[in-house]
Amino acid sequence: MNKSKKLQKRCGSCTPNNELLFNWRCIMASSHILDYIIVHEMCHLYYMNQSQEFWDLLSTELSDYEQRKTE
Numbered sequence: 001m002n003k004s005k006k007l008q009k010r011c012g013s014c015t016p017n018n019e020l021l022f023n024w025r026c027i028m029a030s031s032h033i034l035d036y037i038i039v040h041e042m043c044h045l046y047y048m049n050q051s052q053e054f055w056d057l058l059s060t061e062l063s064d065y066e067q068r069k070t071e
Helices: 022-030 031-043 053-061 065-070
Strands: 013-014 021-024
Touching: 013 031, 021 031, 031 053, 031 065, 053 065
Parallel strands: none
Antiparallel strands: 013 021
């Protein structure tokens, strides 16, 4: 499956090779939300899952990540 097909329903992803991929639709997001998407994927460079450690790291960078995630 090519990379573009994988991103049809997601905003972004981090590959096992540490490539950060973003859906082209992200360009339409506000900078507030775009920051969340980018930082979220960057945290996957450290934790390739969504463990508690992942969320803890994300919260150190974006203390309001839960609100941004909802938006």
